[in-house]
Amino acid sequence: MKSQAAPVTFLTRRWNLLRDLITQSLQITQTLPSHIPVTEQLRYRRQMLLQLILLVLGALLVLVLVGFAIEAIVQGVKLLAPPPPPQPGLPAGPPPPPPQFGPPPNGPPGAPPGPPPPASPLIPLEPVLFMILWLVLNSIAWNLNRRALTFIASVIYIYGLIVLGGIGLIWLSSIQPQPTAIVFSFVAIIFIVLTGLLLPPPFIWLSAALDTGFVVFASWLFPYNAPPFSSTPLFVAFFLIAAALTWIFVRVAGANLQSFTLLLERERELASLEEQFIISTNHELRTPIMAMYGSLELLQTFGANINAEQQNRLVDRGMRAGRVVQQLLNSLIDVTLTETSHMQLHMQPLNIRQQILSMLEFFDPQEIGESQMLSTLYKQRRIDIDIPAFLTVSADKQRFRQIVLNLLTNAMKYSEPGTNVEIMATISAQDRNVAEISVKDYGLGIPQDQVKFLYQRFSRLKRDIGGSVRGTGVGLYLAKLAVDAMGGQIWVTSSGIPGEGSTFHFTLPLSDEESSSLTITRPRKFARN
């Protein structure tokens, strides 16, 4: 870790980061994936353009600061050098005024000199202490990667900078001779630039550069004794305002940088998901296509030599395979249509118990494109139902079926044949106006760190990529879209321990109306055969 703390390494890292950000933003701007809606693409492009401008401004500012530092050295050397001896023959006049930064001070050139300036105060200790504290905290934060500590350090830094700027310039305004002021400015510039460069995230680097720019610019623009900045309250007010503006500006730049980084991550995720989706879909399509193609091949080759029963079997098999392909394509089209247009909903009162019982009676995973789900996964499995008969929600019937079938199919796909699946419904404890429906299995469970990926389209868990459980990663994505559209929420609880399984919950608004009555004759618990 210590070798990384070398300033050269830090500078190299900052430079690489800046270069990468600019390169990546340019690349992404040119090659935004076509599936991102046009409005989003425009937003991304604007965002990245702003980011580029900020980055370039930050880089320019550093160059300006370096220029100031060089000028400070030159001026300091000139002032500290002994004055040349007066040339003989020339009348001795008053010494030339010391050079200084920025425009000349206000006031008539020939005005009589004022009262002698007060004696130079001691070097202000308070800002120096702040800076040391900030440096220590920041170094610890950098090494430990603690964001909270970095934040505290940044707050102290900003406060220290205000005090340093205010007190420093008040001090400058009251001291003589000028060389001390120039040396002080030079040290302050170098100190602030270096500390700014040592900050961990790029936006703090920008922050330091901007803050420094304000201090230096102000000290250059408003000479030390020029009114109105010779007044202490005005000095302090000016720097408070400058610091506040800087802070706001830096926050905006920081937020942009963060969102830009998130955007890059998102793009990488999308690219990975698309690749994964292509592999999954390719696999899901090839098997039914072979069943279809093979049946036709056999009919073509042996059609005249096989009996009617064999012919019918081949035709049936080919038809079934065709339906499988169609269902798979339908689910993909469903995703596209749902994304590009509003989900069409026909809300109506639905009795949860009736709906789920009728669904189980004709349970067919093919309804949601799960054509290749092995029948042993859902037959001979006990499904426990715990749903009060009075619970009626307001929902779209087709979408409700789609959600429950997806959750139920997942529960069966990711648990061993023979283990129970439980379907429960109740009035939500948090909101008495909504019903909470849960599907619990005793399967593999879902690791906590992967829960966030569950509802992304085409997303599959790491363990399932290349695994034996098939899927395209659209089921939960569609389920979430449907639940959201109907005014509910969907979430999962799982310990991630195999055997303890997971429970998917979703809520839907309770309906005031009664759904059409249906005689329920099934027992509370039943087993499918």
Place this chain on the structure above:
Amino acid sequence: MSTMRIVVVDDDPDLLGLLTDGLSLYGTYEIIPCLDGTSGLAMIEQHIPDCVIVDILMPGLDGYQFVAAMRGDPNTAQIPLVILSALVQEQDRIIGLLRGADAYLTKPIEFSSLVAAINSAVSLTREQRAQIFNQRADDLLPGEV
């Protein structure tokens, strides 16, 4: 011509039915269909077939595990084995062949090609199989430095 006994392992019932019907039409084959790897291994132990056709992505025991288990058992190690999978990536093919399959075919495939692959696998002698496997390992695995 004697009947050739083939164990076919695939979790898709339709594909299993198609392979059973198709191979029966194409030659004098006796097909033993299995819907999962575990029952497939049991059938192989029980019947010692002339050839095995196996899918890769299956619930429970997958195709790779199936091939490894079969090749690891001295009783079944020399049985000709053809993988028929929907996985088309090169890495899948390499894994399948290195685990000991005689051929790696991808779905969809014409029956004539499948029959040719079966016949080719069946015709291999023990020595030829060992020689091909060793050559394959040299070709597919990175060389030693």
